[in-house]
Amino acid sequence: MPLKDTLPKNWPPNLPYLTTPSYSRSLIPTNLSALRTKPQDIADIPPNTPRGxxxxxxxxxxxxxxxxxxxxxxxxATKDLKPGTFILRYIGEVHASSDLDPDPHSESNYDLSLEREHGIGIDADKKGNEARFINDYRGVAERPNAEFKEVWDEKRKERGMGVWVLPEGKSGKGKGIRKGEEILVSYGRGFWGARKNTEGARDRDRCR
Incomplete structure (x- = not known):
């Protein structure tokens, strides 16, 4: 874990800060093979991206x-970011779908799907980097100004998830992000639908 003086400002004191992904024991050889196979049309992490x-x-x-x-x-944002700019990688625990009951990642608000065919995700609930603090745009702005998009880490030879400023050509929505603006993405309908169902189940339980 990084020294205290190398942690981002306002980082939670009891949460491990990661500069590289951690790996769950749930990953099996086929998961690792998929993780380390580069798909076509995937963007590389810019080579000058700092680790930390x-x-x-x-x-x-x-x-x-x-x-x-x-x-x-x-x-x-600490500075103006142009449309299409790579901001940072989303780092957490890389894991596979679990048959455990309960699934340790099923109710996490920080779990992103990375590779659907093999059920690989990245969960930054219990450890991660600054990207775990990105909020959904709903209730904050009319539309997101950034997006999650898969990336390839050439140094580690593996797939990952990155955060990018929306490009100009994406339905004309990419206007860039100004210094001091909050970076906002869309968590997607699946995220909110799952939580709506969970809340509904909890309400039903309270009525029993």
Whole structure:
């Protein structure tokens, strides 16, 4: 784990900070083979990307009552970011789908799907990097200004997930991100649908 003075500002003191992915014991050889096979049309992580705290972003506590993440934190740009810019990698525990009951990743709010065919995901719930603080745009802005997109790490020869500023050509939505603006993505309908179903089940349980 990095020394305290190399951690990003406002990083939670009890949460391990990762500069490279960690790997779950749930990964089997076929998972690892898929993880280390480069797909066509996948972008490389820019070679000059630093390994450690990202100077393009800062973790900032949110104290706006109308913000859905009020009382928590968000990720904000420290400089103007042009459309299509690679911001940072989403780092956490790389894992495979689990048959355990309960699945240790099933209710995580930080679990991203990386490779669907082999059920590989990245969960930054218990350890990760600054990217875990990126919020959904709903209730904050009219549309997202960034997106999750798969990347290839040429140094490690493996697939991963990156955060990119939306490009200009994406339905004209890519306007860039200004210094001081919150970096916002769309978590997707699947994320909110799953949580709606979970909340509904909990409400039903309370009525029993």
């Amino acid at each position: 705290p990202c100077n393009l972003v800062k973790i900032t506590p949110i104290a706006t009552p109308t913000h859905p993440a009020n009382g928590q934190s968000g990720l904000f």
